[in-house]
Amino acid sequence: MKDSSSSISQKLDALYEFDRERVHENSLHGVGKFLGVYAGEHIAGTEYVIGPLFVAHGVTAGDFFLGLLLGNMLAVLSWAFVTAPIAVRTRLTLYWHLRKIAGPKLTALYSIVNAVMFCFLAGSMISVSATAIGLPFNMTMPTLSDVYPNSIVWVVVVLLVGSAVTVLAILGFEKISKFSSIASPWMILVFIAGAIAVLPTLGVKSVGDLWNVANEKIWTGIPFEGQTKFTFWHVLFFSWFCNLAMHLGMADMSLLRFAKKWQYGFASAAGMFLGHFVAWLSSSVLCAAAARSVAPGPIAYMGAGIAGAVSVVIAGWTTANPTLYRAGLAFQVATPDWKRWKVTLVAGIVTTLAAVFPALMMKLLDFVALYGLLLMPMGAVIVADYWLLPRLGLKSQYAESRSIGFSWPALIAWLGTLVAAFALPYEIFFIALPGWFIAVILFVVLSAIQQKRSLIPSEGSPS
């Protein structure tokens, strides 16, 4: 009888079977497809929380705009120069490429960690939707310092939203994905319209007032009570790394492998600037107009009325659903005899219970930073394996060539990076960058040690 880790990796292989092959030339997409996907993916319910959290942390207007501009540019460059070149050369998903480097068992472990993080991410989106559903019931909204549920109505609303999201994820998320693509152009306009409509409330009478109001009433530079002060560097690193798992963590290999050219990585600018930049800016303005409330439902209603509240529900729901579906898919490997619906149901219950705690939404910046950090080292391993090992005379994709199930250099690079990063005397927003280099160095050194006895001549640099 095979051990349980073998069984898990075989299950994962079966689930991703249809992705095993390299993408065929006929299946490649033009740049328009990527512009649309990135613009749609980065207008989520959580955007309604991130802008207000920057305001709550006392960011100044100058730091906000400059930090977002540079941070988003660095994110786009990461997609274009790190993720896309490997994606279009290998044309494989992250799962199948990592499997060659880290081995099937370690890749299975990585997938499960990913699934747990997906559950918490979906949970924060359910919390966001609940703040809008609760509006007609005069629900007491959670505040920045709330860790536990503040009322029974909150608990009931979250359970209802979570149940609905779970049932829809069980029924299949294809139709919801289609609905999500329909909603995206409308949603970004709701963000913009809401922010424009509240400008008179903030004292804007002409375009000339905008900068003064931005400094004096929106991004005042003074943190809310009990909140730490954020600087330009916080904004820059957060906006760069809030999708860390996707770019430097290489998860978007699965998307960009369909790109005709690596330059399509620049299409991520649609998500970073049309999505993040505009949405965070708009939700910051709404937060200031709503007397510095950070609950997404009320602030969206204040700017756009019923349409605003509906947009919060849709934004949270359409992003929570595929996230929960993917979590269920990944968890299924650990429960071999369970049907997909049963696994998704369990993932949904975990997600909904997590969503009951408003801390998940109110500490979203920290959670997003942690999510990226946990998955990033494997991205660094992929980069080191692809570009550095052949140039150093070492063998790429060593685990596959030697049928190794659990690559210890990759495991130590992953865990060692996390230990080293958390030992650094910096806030969580700043440790991912040194962490990426630590992961690269660890993997290269450990691979050299692993391969020392059986050095295989390099077959030349990658094409």
Add this chain to the structure above:
Amino acid sequence: MKTILNIGAALGLILTIVPSVLVATGELQWQTHANLMTAGMILWFVAMTLQSRKRTER
């Protein structure tokens, strides 16, 4: 039919964004803007859903 749905969708987006500008310039009450945004939302989703269904049928 396709043209009507396209016009409906475009009108939906116009009703979503334009009233907010009029509120900012003081030419429209907030409540009217909110009502127009709701109308725009309904128009957009009805038009786009029908368009999507037609595309699937084809």
